[in-house]
Amino acid sequence: MSLSQNARYFRNSKGQLKIQQMAFVLVATMIFFAIVGLFYFSIRFSSLKEDVGDLRRDEVIETVRKLSGSPEFSFGSWEDCAACVDFDKVMALKERNSYQNFWQDVSLLQVIRVYPEYGSEECTAGNYPNCNKITLTEKEDYESYEAFVSLCRYDGGIGFSRCELGKIVMGFESVENG
């Protein structure tokens, strides 16, 4: 190799080294931005999940408190009872498919008789009204809240409406699952 060939070789390899250096710097810059981006999004999404969880929780807490006054639950025969739930109507609701997704974002909706308790648990067309629980919706993994109410229905045996202690249980899907 002559002297001039040597000089050209070193000049070329020096140029290639510079390009390689620049490429490394660029790759490092991109990786840096990507890491910063990932860090930002992980923080942002975790706070967003918290916000969504809080909003769903607020919605369920407010809804469960007011559900006894909704047309589907209220015991209309007594106009002055805000916390009276019509057990007959809730049973009829269970049998209607159109109400399956009526309460959105709700994973659990149950009406439970607290006192007196009967032998069988879940109400069916066969054991009603001698049962304790009517489940309108139930999915997996939920956080639930309760509100105590009066469960009222007309009792032909005594010829009047009778009310018993009960509660409405409502749960929302947690954000990790939703």
Next chain:
Amino acid sequence: MIKNKRGMEFSFAWIFAIIVGAVILFGAIYATTKLAGTERVVSGTLVSAELNNLLNPIETNLEDSKYVQVEFAEETRVYNDCDVRGTFGKQGISTSAKIGEDKWGEQSAKKSNFNKYLFSDETEDGQKLNVIIKPLEMPYKIGDLIFAYSESYCFVNSPSDIEEEIMDLSADGENDIDIELKENLNECPADSIAVCFNQIGCDINVNLQNDVAVKNGEELYYDGNLIYGAIFADKEIYECQIKRLAKRSSELAYVYAEKSEKLRSEGCSVSLDSDLRSFAGIIVNDSREFAARFVPAAEDIGRKNELISKCKIF
């Protein structure tokens, strides 16, 4: 010819750095702009969800009516989206924030509900929103009607029951509910929407004898508490909500029919299940049909239920 080769050296490394630098810079600017837009949509969506939650606790139980004033942190546009499709139809609420003199930001994601009925214009702009809630019972409770408005109204020659209602809601004038009660049209402020009762010449004219409100030349038929819906809502929203309410009433009629059957098995002699099932079959296409067919049928069933002594259906 060209012998002067002096000039700035512009090597490949420089060209490469400029091009890649420009790409990174524009990419960063683009990403930032997009992110800012997304953040606005996220914050709008949270406001919509909060507004939706806020409308929950103000539903009525034993109360005749309720009033709340919703205040936003900034000028906000509330979008009322009513969809009549499906078993119950759907109420959508979304918002956007003001970002310029006359410019609104991107519309947030919609919060949807099957059991809310919001009567308002398609969009309501402002930093505060007046909300009146009243139940609708025809003949049983169908739902809570939410009347929302951001503009000022002036009621001219209003009947005594509406006057009393407005006075009650404003706590005898202590709260500013943006509704003024006047005897004559010329007493109304110029920037308010005038509503005349049993007279003409206002922006909205209500005929109390025929239960109809005329707005922009269009007739909106009402009954009972729906009079406020006819006053505060756009025609499209009003007609859509009327159809949704009729659908909910129909589903409730089936529930009451099943209850009626259960009561019969408990020894109740009077049964309304066949009446309720035929009531559930009434299809309402607009407010005129609602007033002409639905309301008389509801009143008829209400009368029959009143005649039952011990085991009332509703």
